[in-house]
Amino acid sequence: MPGRLLIIDDDPEITSALARGLALHGYAAETENRAGRALERLQTGQYSSAIVDVMLGADSGIDLVRTIRASGATLPILMLSALSDVEHRTAGLEAGADDYVVKPFDFDELVARLRVQEHRVSTGRPAPCKLSRQTRILQNGASETPLTEREFELLELLVQHAGTPISRGFLFDTLWAGDGSGNENVVDVYIGYLRKKLSADDFPFEIKTVRNKGFVLSGQAPILNDV
Amino acid sequence: MPGRLLIIDDDPEITSALARGLALHGYAAETENRAGRALERLQTGQYSSAIVDVMLGADSGIDLVRTIRASGATLPILMLSALSDVEHRTAGLEAGADDYVVKPFDFDELVARLRVQEHRVSTGRPAPCKLSRQTRILQNGASETPLTEREFELLELLVQHAGTPISRGFLFDTLWAGDGSGNENVVDVYIGYLRKKLSADDFPFEIKTVRNKGFVLSGQAPILNDV
DNA sequence: AGACATGGTAAAAAGGGCGTTAAGATTTGC
DNA sequence: GCAAATCTTAACGCCCTTTTTACCATGTCT
Secondary structure, rough: OOEEEEEEEHHHHHHHHHHHHHOOOOOEEEEEHHHHHHHHHOOOOOOOOEEEEEEOOOOOOOHHHHHHHHHOOOOOOEEEEEHHHHHHHHHHHHOOOEEEEEEEEOOHHHHHHHHHHHHHHHOOOOOEEEEEOOOOOEEEOEEEEHHHOOHHHHHHHHHOOOOOOOOOOHHHHOOOOOOOOOOHHHHHHHHHHHHHHHHHHOOOEEEEEEEEEEEEEEEEEEEOOOO | OOOOOEEEOOHHHHHHHHHHHHHOOOEEEEEEEOOOHHHHHOOOOOEEEEEOEEEEEEEEEHHHHHHHHHHHHHOOOOEEEEEEHHHHHHHHHHHHOOOOEEEOOOHHHHHHHHHHHHHHHOOOOOOOOOEEEOEEEEEEOOEEEEHHHHHHHHHHHHOOOOOOOOOOOHHHHHHHHOOOOOOOOHHHHHHHHHHHHHHHOOEEEEEEEEEHHHHEEEEEOOOOEEE
């Protein structure tokens, strides 16, 4: 059963539409348009989740998220971003947001993502880790694992097709010379590199081998900061 | 649970209004209108935070803050400034204030900002350091690190894009000859200069290298005194 | 069981990006 | 005008990344 939810945006059109829609899904949705006041309301601990717009007047919603996290709050935070500020998404996730949706968004998807977050919290599971294309850093909670360029590209492909095996040949053709030169064994070598880095910290996913089929990323795939 | 708080201002109207309002939020708020006496009271170490007005009679509140910091006190200090003395903001932060609010202020926001500061202290996190464009001084608590012009410009760019890597080419084009003359290696040299200065004192951020992508400022970025 | 294919690992070799250093050029301060 | 600080150039080499090579382990087929 959904709890109280705070929508933070300075566009009354957005907030009222969201509040109405979410109310229909059983959420006790409230709205706030000032960052300072939003912070205080969240600090009361009476909200189960929050939705923050990336553009929030003069202050950036990203700063707000950072401040919320700095204040110790752990509630799920979803960010809203217009298609045009796609570059802010990465910053948003790094500031501590749990997920983001792009405006104009599919309402059902928003609700679905909210549910995912709340279910995560209610079952006490850890937040999914994040993979940043910009910094090539795989982040699992507080720990950060930097990846090299090839390692990142390989993991990225596996993440994008999480759940389905990717053949060694396809990986080699895509990431290495498509002209057939070189040795496909380099894929195995890099899978090895990745597994080694992944074993250093317990990530919620792993790379499994499907004999004669390729490699699969199984478990909870990291969120890819697609740009 | 909020502790004792000292409000320092020579306008009785302000102090009494503040004291009353803060008391409602659980603060044991006391007032003081003389700078000298205020310093004495704070030095007893019995206060968890202070609010200082920028205009404090003949003496400036800024001088008071500087004196408080010089005495070694680390408690959170919020400054109050009228809309008209916004130019004092930089001076206030440089003197050692942790934050400031502009009169007429939103009371809830004041409380929220106070909470942020106190939470920071209670969780033992460091105060964010400050970077002043006027003096080109990077200030981390009590220690000050002067930067040269190029060093400052470089750090400024990294701060403005904190979290995302900036390419060597962009840095060179932006800060050095955009005409393509010269050697991009100068960027590396200056990154080196900056890192050397940053390593002398433990700052809450660092400059990381993302191979083939550029340099990122990661960690808690300094507050840039943008004018 | 033996032979072959597939996958895994270790280590060496190649390559280049990045960092460092020092010295020369330029500007600033006294 | 001299000295100090700052800026720029240039060269060198480390070390990270990438690739290759070699060898072992394991599964699969006859």
